[in-house]
Amino acid sequence: MPLEEVDVDNLKIHIPHHIRGYWPRFVAKALAADLGPILIFAPRRQEAEKLAEEIARELPNPQPLQLTNEQRALVGKHLAELLRARVAYHHSGLSYGARAGVIEPLAKAGQLRVVVATMGLAAGINFSLRSVALAGVSYKRDGIEQPLRPDEILQMFGRAGRRGLDDTGYILVSRTGLRLHHAQPGHLTRSGLVDWAALLSIMHMAATVGRDPLAEAARAQKRLFATKPVLLGIEHVLKNPNTPCGLKTDAERARLARKRVRQFLNSRGEWEDWGTIQELPLKQVYVYRSVIGSPVDTDTPGSASPNTTTQLVPALTVPDALEKIGSGTLCIVGYDSQGNPIYGREVTAAEKLADGRLSLARWVRRLTNWRVRLADRQIWEQTLVPLLTHRLAEQKTPVKQFVERDHRILAQIDLSEIKVRVPVDSYGVGIIKPIERAVIPAACLNCTHFQECRQLPTTAGTILLWRRLGLTDEHGVPTRRGLIVSFFPHGQGLAIAAALEAEDYPLEELIYDLANLDAGIRFAGEEDRWNGRLVRVCRATYGYQTIPGYLENGAPPNYGAGAEKIVASIHRNPDSKMDWVTEQIGVGDIDRLIIEWRSLLRQITHAPELDWGRWQDLKALARITLHETHSPTLTDLPELAPHQKRRISHRLIFKKP
Known part of the structure; x- marks a missing residue:
């Protein structure tokens, strides 16, 4: 859909003096120019809520929205008052029912004149409005304040214009100064990370049928479409398998060739x-x-x-x-x-x-x-x-x-x-003070590949990392720990394998601690997010290694303490969910936590069998826990009332001075 810029501050429209604040006057002027409904992106939750409240308070409300009792029950009293003014905020802290059952249907039906959403949820918003404005130039990503990327700006601007309702979408230029030329598409490239789970599975199957696991892994990597090959650190070894040193990875050979033996x-x-x-x-x-x-x-x-x-x-x-x-x-x-x-x-x-x-x-x-x-x-x-x-x-x-x-x-x-x-x-x-010299290792002395090995990178490749982590043996055959890792994406399998190997770690405690694996920083509060027994067993098993996508200082990168208490409480008493809602933790955060936790339990339940008692017991406990809990998405969402389906004009008309 075509997009046009509108510099709202330059519109020659009189706004009454009783409307105070930059954003209320900004929105009032845009609505008076018939540019509504408007989607505003704010950097953080609190700013989104505050901005929505300010707009709802300052703007006249000639056509209040009447909510049904079911809708009021889902959104609560505070948000219901904003919706009455046809204003809402939208972020991941809201419950699934409030977002998917009330706010999004009303926005799609054109019943809301202003929706203030968080920038972090921009990619997940599944509705568009006529106009879009940005209330910030940066937001927190992974706990760090970072400027908006051009592709993120394009993603948010792309929400302007409703297909079938608008001929043009409008980009409202605010005091942030962001315009259409700041938005650029991102160039997609294949990730340079190796899919550990997929390759370990391939290597296990190769070993089962008597093939070389390392050769099969390298063959699978070659078949991937990538402008730059993703190497495993065994490519030179596979070309030249028989060398005096007998080392099985490129990095080990490179280090040996560069090494000088002190004599x-x-x-x-x-x-x-x-x-x-x-x-x-x-x-x-x-x-x-x-x-x-x-x-x-x-x-x-x-x-x-x-x-x-x-x-x-x-x-x-x-x-x-x-x-x-x-x-x-x-x-x-x-x-x-x-x-x-x-x-x-x-x-x-x-x-x-x-x-x-x-x-x-x-x-x-x-x-x-x-x-x-x-x-x-x-x-x-x-x-x-x-x-x-x-x-x-x-x-x-x-x-x-x-x-x-x-x-x-x-x-x-x-x-x-x-x-x-x-x-x-x-x-x-x-x-004392002997005569010294430094020489190349004896294994390299008569090796015809010595100069080639000197040129190889010394950085540990994936295969060498796996051997150090105990995921494969020296021949590339996945170990029991490696098989557990192959059942899960990213660092989850590493944590589960380490916990199962700790015989004194009760499975009844582990089943709740699994919720921490994807909890992030939100549920720890003022405590250390890396706290907990699961982190301790991971670090005892893997040390303090950092491997992008899999380990951060020896722990899964998305780990966050505190989530285990919430899921344990809700498992015992489903009505205790609201007891955990705070200014930092919303109902939506808890819902998402339960969804992710149950998803992991489902993966464990349907994972392959292993001849290991602890693994079988965990699978059985995960199956029982799944049956005893319910997904927050299993909610009967209310239908829109007939009067909420009629088209409405959000244009504000102010008397001339």
């Missing part, structure tokens, strides 16, 4: 993978002399002999090996059997003063608990030296000797008992 030169002059780190006393640690810490970076693994100038010697005989061990100055504290010097540390213990007394170092006073800084020679030799020697020995840093040099007394410390963390080779020898 060091062991005590026999051979290259080996980095050994286990152990704490050993320095007297048992060795080092290669003259090439300490020299990096060797090569892609050719194997064995190698050290340079002819390189020799494995005790670490205590090489000063560079001890540079970060102990405090003080390196010094020679002895010699080994071959005449090589053994190094230790020397630190100042005291300074000799002119009067013959000694000024003790702070570390000496702290170690011996000596409170006085000055001491005479006799106290030093008879008391402090034995005490200091004993305390240092307790710390595995015994004193070799005390020497006097340049007005100082130095303590020479033996480092041989100090423990250091070093790699230990396959022969049990610890080597």
Whole structure:
């Protein structure tokens, strides 16, 4: 239907001063120009209700709408008063009966002059009015305020004009400034997400008849119509199945090809993978002399002999090996059997003063608990030296000797008992600062596909994710958990499988907790929406992974706590529904919750059989619960009264000033 823009603010129509407020005057001017009935889209429920109330209060009502008793019972007193003024609001918080039984039939019959709907329900509105106006430029989507997309604007503008009643639909330009040129169609593309349930089912059937599940899954993906292929992360593996590494996914091969294995030169002059780190006393640690810490970076693994100038010697005989061990100055504290010097540390213990007394170092006073800084020679030799020697020995840093040099007394410390963390080779020898190199893995050394694997993406593909989540085994055959997931869309199957595997999770509690899977943020109130036992078992099973469409921090993405209390209460007492209605939770929200919950119970009831007692018990409980509850849509909707079917003009006529 053709659409025309009308800038209502520029219409030369006099509106009485007693009509106050932007939107009442805006609507009054549009109705006076015979542009009614009007559909206004507001960003949120409260704004839609407030706007409808304001319009109904301010506008004259020359032709009040008479509702039947059945209609009044469905909409309630407040909404009935608005409908009397031929104004209504329309959002998902309303009950199914109020929306489908009263407001929508009256709007389609042309009995309402203004309907204020929420933007989030725009795609679900199944009626049109002559004119459309937008009362906002953004609305909350998934809990986040986001601007209207061009295709959403087009969707709302597309509600202008009633087929068979209007020749033209009108776009009423308001202070939001949105016009027809802001509306553009969206370009539809196939989702890049993999349909887990469908593919897991295909893989299960393939395994049942003796076919390769992975090959069948890849074949099914190729048959999908898509401009950009949706990959599973096994395409290269299927082309080249026989490789030395034996890895079954592209990401694993890519990571292996990019990996560098850290090796060091062991005590026999051979290259080996980095050994286990152990704490050993320095007297048992060795080092290669003259090439300490020299990096060797090569892609050719194997064995190698050290340079002819390189020799494995005790670490205590090489000063560079001890540079970060102990405090003080390196010094020679002895010699080994071959005449090589053994190094230790020397630190100042005291300074000799002119009067013959000694000024003790702070570390000496702290170690011996000596409170006085000055001491005479006799106290030093008879008391402090034995005490200091004993305390240092307790710390595995015994004193070799005390020497006097340049007005100082130095303590020479033996480092041989100090423990250091070093790699230990396959022969049990610890080597400090070994010669290192980084090489490609041995499995890739002679592989003809090495360079191809280096170019593959390292991001975990769907098949690898499934194996990590325990949905398939290494051959691609779905596990019991994977079969449960294949029965349900999105993350519902993941949650149900995790709950069933938790043997201490009562099914009588789970049957209500299932309502939380699609509850979102509305029913949690001020509490954490991720609260509840179902989330805990999911995170215990899958960790805190986020997988678009399936898991958000380890839980189903649409999960929302609080819904389980409502469905449990209504199951026990169907008349308790209204007890849960609040400013944030409408009757329509509860109705939709029950519909979604019963739909999931129906899926469980009709899902395939499994040789698993917990699954069979859940199916039986779901079947019983379905029979004990009723769908909110099973409501006898009233017929329109004869006077509500007659055409009516909504044009307002104001006296000229």
